[in-house]
Amino acid sequence: MSHAELTVNGLFRKLAGSVFTYGTGMMLTNAVGIILLPVFLRYLSPAEYGVWALTRIIPPFIGSILSLDLSGAVLRLYYDWKKEGKEKESLFTVWMFTLLWGGIITAIFAIFGEMVFSLIFNQVKFYPLIRLTIIAEGINLTSLLALKLLRIRDEAKLYVVLNFLQVLCTLSSIIFFVAYIGSGVEGALYGVLYANASMFLVFSAVMAKNCKIGIEIKGLKEALWYSVPLVPGNIVNNVFNVLDRFFLDKVLPASQIGIYSVARTIANILMMLVSAFQLALMPFFIKVASERDDFKVVISKVFTGLFAIFTFLTYTVAVFAPEVVLVLGKDEYYESFKYVPPLSFAFMLGSFAFLPETQVLLAKKTMYSSFVYSVKFVLFALLGIVLIWQMGIDGVILTYILTNLAALFIYLRLGQKFYPLDLRIGELLFFIAIAALFWFGAMTLFPPVPLLSGTTIFLKGLLSTALLGVIVFLYVYWDNFLCSDKSAKV
Numbered sequence: 001m002s003h004a005e006l007t008v009n010g011l012f013r014k015l016a017g018s019v020f021t022y023g024t025g026m027m028l029t030n031a032v033g034i035i036l037l038p039v040f041l042r043y044l045s046p047a048e049y050g051v052w053a054l055t056r057i058i059p060p061f062i063g064s065i066l067s068l069d070l071s072g073a074v075l076r077l078y079y080d081w082k083k084e085g086k087e088k089e090s091l092f093t094v095w096m097f098t099l100l101w102g103g104i105i106t107a108i109f110a111i112f113g114e115m116v117f118s119l120i121f122n123q124v125k126f127y128p129l130i131r132l133t134i135i136a137e138g139i140n141l142t143s144l145l146a147l148k149l150l151r152i153r154d155e156a157k158l159y160v161v162l163n164f165l166q167v168l169c170t171l172s173s174i175i176f177f178v179a180y181i182g183s184g185v186e187g188a189l190y191g192v193l194y195a196n197a198s199m200f201l202v203f204s205a206v207m208a209k210n211c212k213i214g215i216e217i218k219g220l221k222e223a224l225w226y227s228v229p230l231v232p233g234n235i236v237n238n239v240f241n242v243l244d245r246f247f248l249d250k251v252l253p254a255s256q257i258g259i260y261s262v263a264r265t266i267a268n269i270l271m272m273l274v275s276a277f278q279l280a281l282m283p284f285f286i287k288v289a290s291e292r293d294d295f296k297v298v299i300s301k302v303f304t305g306l307f308a309i310f311t312f313l314t315y316t317v318a319v320f321a322p323e324v325v326l327v328l329g330k331d332e333y334y335e336s337f338k339y340v341p342p343l344s345f346a347f348m349l350g351s352f353a354f355l356p357e358t359q360v361l362l363a364k365k366t367m368y369s370s371f372v373y374s375v376k377f378v379l380f381a382l383l384g385i386v387l388i389w390q391m392g393i394d395g396v397i398l399t400y401i402l403t404n405l406a407a408l409f410i411y412l413r414l415g416q417k418f419y420p421l422d423l424r425i426g427e428l429l430f431f432i433a434i435a436a437l438f439w440f441g442a443m444t445l446f447p448p449v450p451l452l453s454g455t456t457i458f459l460k461g462l463l464s465t466a467l468l469g470v471i472v473f474l475y476v477y478w479d480n481f482l483c484s485d486k487s488a489k490v
Contacts, residue, residue, distance in 0.1 A: 037262070173198075
């Protein structure tokens, strides 16, 4: 059944199914760092965990350079190629080009990269840590293409199975080297390398099944024409996400970077869940926009509900941060909990930019995404030079908040210019205000102490349930959309 034939309630059910299916795969992939946290906190000191966190700067830094983001072109162009009967040859050509280009750039970085990376890191050795990370990322390129292909072909079950297999392989390999062998950060990186090498064979089989040997230059040109303009912005955006640790590497010892990174990993639970929604939403919005006359109303309502969920999740992560740290880590990591709430708030602001960014992409104005990414990068860098150098971790958090606020404002202006929607700003601000009030209440009633309390957890759970009830009530009855939308089919 097409999206045009569904009722509004039917659309939401279909979206929920897509979020569950594809979101599960995405959350599995992004959950590796969280699942491994108890292992790392038991077998690594804060300084060693800080070094591990610094090595995680490298994949975002080089990922778009190695791949040219051609997997995104597959997602966008697959059905255009299929209409021409050239999808298999185009896929094969893009895959071979990716392996050739990525292999050459990986080799250059691995052999000559010390000259570059010695300028980036103060506390991470190129041999063997950075080189291992580079090689592992180069091996992973085929997986990016294969997973995007499964998404656009709507092979949801296989997508989830392969994500689960990749996560299981990575987890088992890292745990073996870190917990059993006891080889620390270097062992963790060897674990990633061996896991990626194993999964390369699996993802290559997926690509081979959907490809046909043949060179389709037109398809490759279309893919490069689509993806290459996005590369600078994606590089900037990816590097933006690791600039915090780049600056901290210059001003704090690795042990303090480890403390901060624990807090960031916990706060990043929110972004993991946001990514799960984003994975399903873009194809959903494209189909809704092409098949329904009331698409702007539907998109606006979906986003309002989505950000209500984000707000609640931010509150939950922030309010239970002390308990999470106590369960996961040793006493030497406990202080990290105090950084979780402000980091969660900063990430929430970043997640809100998904709405106007989607407006820009639906309007096919992708160049403006690169512009906003560049603004974020420059602003974070300028603020970071002052705030992080003066305030350390507190400076990072303040820089994140100010940068994400500025980027959100710019994106909102661009989104409304190119693809105007009813943004329902008042409702979103009210959600945030209510959640903030509940959080301050919880912190006042239950001040953090380094001791787990079942009673405190239970009472915090009651407060969270109450907040969820308030948010759901406000969402449903703010304008009674589902009952009053006369254009919806019933």
